[in-house]
Amino acid sequence: MYGFDHGVWMLGGWIVMLALWLLPFVLLFVSIKVFFERFKAGTDKSALEILELAYASGKIGREEFLRKRDDLQARSSGDLP
Template identity: 40%
Template sequence: MMGGYGMMGGFGWLGMLTMLLFWIGVIALVVWALSNLFPARQAGAEPDALEILKRRYARGEISREEFMQARDTLQ
């Protein structure tokens, strides 16, 4: 009927284990690729108040006097 090889075509449990490891590797590779393609945002990476103040001054949104006064208030 099956030529003495059984259901797994001669590979038995070793073949099942190899196939399982193969698919685990494929899934892990896909997860790794997707996580690198769409990196998660870091919640704690927001700039502090002084950094925001410096950026506003650099863009020209506030004058030098406003910057100095706000900086002295923050420090």
């Protein structure tokens, strides 16, 4: 009878204990990763895309859009210091 009481741990109970200890850490890691991926998803736009959205929504005029677009393109090509 004594053997049946502790026999479960000898037959794989250590796997259950390992899972119980690792599961919270794995869940924490996955939740942090998902949170930061969602947070980063909104910041993938380039400056030119943001400028185009501002122009399309009417926040800036055509002349300002063209001036800023030319400035951004000059910076990306290395013409400006």
